[in-house]
């Protein structure tokens with residue numbers, strides 16, 4: 001009988017309008033007469049939210065009744081971007097909303113733009129987690145995401161006088177997409193001591209006592225699948241002071257201020273996302289964040305399992321937990337602690353359950369980015385966990401010793417505890433030992449981790465423990481949502497939107513690669529997307545760019561290994577070349593707009609210098625009458641997910657030019673090609689597999705190969721090399737103050753000239769600029785260029801995150817979809 005009380009979700013424009021008006025007048029307590037765009041956004045979101053809730057609840061019930069295995073994706077970052085547009089498209093009622101909002105006097109684009117990005121991530125790793133959630137829901141897998149509800153997401157970037165300035169991103173003023181679950185709260189313990197004693201049976205019991213308690217409260221975010229009622233849950237934890245005895249006592253003793261200070265200290269844990277994507281080591285608050293989130297999530301997962309009344313041995317048949325990088329590695333230790341200290345299991349039985357439960361995904365080979373925590377810090381914050389880590393390590397090293405008697409070197413190399421001053425806990429090693437599968441995120445990367453940083457572990461555990469799952473992206477957001485006209489054009493040829501759920505269907509586009517009318521439509525859409533970006537550039541930077549010029553785009557976090565410095569050196573080279581040309585020669589040149597975007601970690605001085613150089617070069621080049629449209633240099637402020645949705649569809653060529661062997665995968669490379677852009681790139685990360693899929697004739701590859709990097713670096717160290725002659729001229733221009741005070745940029749130049757050129761900028765420079773010339777040449781033949789882009793899109797099916805999630809499900813998680821009945 002209760003079913004009668006379920007809300008009837010709207011299906012028509014009129015019902016949608018009624019819902020919007022109802023929310024404006026009741027939920028928001030405003031009159032329709034002063035309903036502005038903010039209010040319309042709020043009301044439209046609430047209307048779609050209502051529509052999601054029913055299916056969300058049903059999905060959770062279905063999972064409970066089916067009682068099958070679930071996967072839990074643990075990630076400190078979920079770079080979700082905006083939710084309304086995504087919800088409208090996934091539910092399939094965007095057109096209804098568009099018409100309804102139109103009736104009420106609004107343009108849907110303006111309403112969508114009111115939403116603040118949910119920017120709970122740094123870059124690739126966080127956005128990958130968001131794409132995975134979309135695929136998990138769209139494929140109806142029983143899956144949960146667990147993360148932290150940061151009060152401040154990644155900082156907003158402003159450019160002031162050419163320098164990056166960081167501004168806090170307070171985003172929670174109004175967020176209709178989260179549901180506080182005040183009834184779901186977990187007490188999390190820190191600091192304190194451990195005490196051991198023997199119980200009546202003579203068994204050693206360990207208790208963790210004292211310290212401080214912080215309360216974790218759940219906030220749930222619905223994750224709608226595309227073209228399915230399945231709606232999953234992303235659970236984010238927020239920290240609050242525990243209303244326990246401590247503060248109560250203080251309060252009664254008249255110590256009001258310190259009681260409030262305690263509260264603020266507790267809330268600090270989930271206050272801010274760490275803005276580094278390559279480690280800043282050893283901040284206690286970061287380790288606190290990790291344990292807080294891991295402990296709350298495991299409590300939740302274990303509680304859900306215990307409700308089924310199954311034996312502990314069945315835990316790995318019901319629960320798969322994926323570690324997104326080493327950030328959640330404490331979960332391995334926490335589960336072992338729960339099983340032995342709280343549930344009374346024997347060590348071996350518990351450890352067997354733990355290792356069957358976890359999988360670990362590695363996202364980097366850069367040694368400086370591998371997470372380590374000092375033992376003294378650990379000892380103080382999590383004394384029981386440190387003692388368990390020592391026990392895990394001892395058991396592990398004993399097994400290694402048995403198989404490799406007398407190899408002291410090996411034991412030292414693979415020890416979870418690094419014997420340094422102070423000692424350090426190596427989190428990646430702990431994650432490997434505590435998991436049944438370890439994966440890299442592209443073929444080259446997965447090979448590299450096996451032959452370099454984790455080589456010893458391959459010998460110890462055997463090669464089968466290590467595997468590859470090449471990254472992917474969701475075509476719903478990165479084609480259908482970001483590029484609606486291209487999606488519609490494709491749908492018109494393929495007979496509908498089925499390709500969004502089976503991206504290999506794009507293959508059938510290939511037969512239109514020479515179809516004149518199709519190519520015209522295709523090119524017209526690209527041009528319109530470029531016009532749109534040109535407008536954005538005009539309003540945000542004041543610079544006018546020609547939408548018919550070649551748009552060359554590099555947007556990603558600023559990093560020396562990603563080599564934005566090589567890009568801007570190449571731009572300077574182009575500028576010098578243009579300046580040296582006569583008028584006739586210039587007429588033959590293809591006009592180009594070089595577009596950069598991305599954030600530098602606030603403490604990464606070299607990255608900030610790159611940002612400054614790009615802006616300084618832009619200030620000179622863009623105001624040089626002599627150059628005009630032939631070259632413009634743009635730095636787009638505050639690159640984020642919603643800006644990517646404008647930028648990605650507007651590229652002709654995008655740059656993925658990391659030093660070979662350094663970029664684990666890259667995922668924007670996939671987004672750009674899927675939107676009809678070509679790539680200039682190195683043989684690195686997923687570029688290699690993209691080349692294999694789309695054909696070497698459709699990508700501009702250049703530069704040294706990863707197998708040669710070590711030798712080149714070695715040669716640099718011994719001074720055996722010539723600086724590239726063109727690059728030397730670029731450096732002369734910089735040193736001659738052409739782009740302002742040369743001292744500002746001396747570190748960038750010096751890194752190449754005097755400090756070993758670790759990222760091989762000089763080694764790759766010639767190959768880079770000659771390949772850029774080939775890009776110009778190819779772009780001149782528009783007809784051929786358009787065909788290349790169509791063929792490339794047609795061959796991108798492999799890179800959907802749906803394929804990627806199916807691979808994880810089959811080879812790591814051992815889970816099956818739980819398809820809603822309405823889908824048959």
Ligand code: 26Q
Nearest residue numbers: 124125128274276277363441663664665666667
């Ligand atoms: C760790 C400890 C303390 C503070 C910060 C961090 C931290 C935070 C974020 C370390 C690394 C990250 C993010 C890494 C990242 O985004 N890696 C990218 O992951 C993508 C998805 O697999 C790949 O495509 C990229 O190649 C990889 O760089």
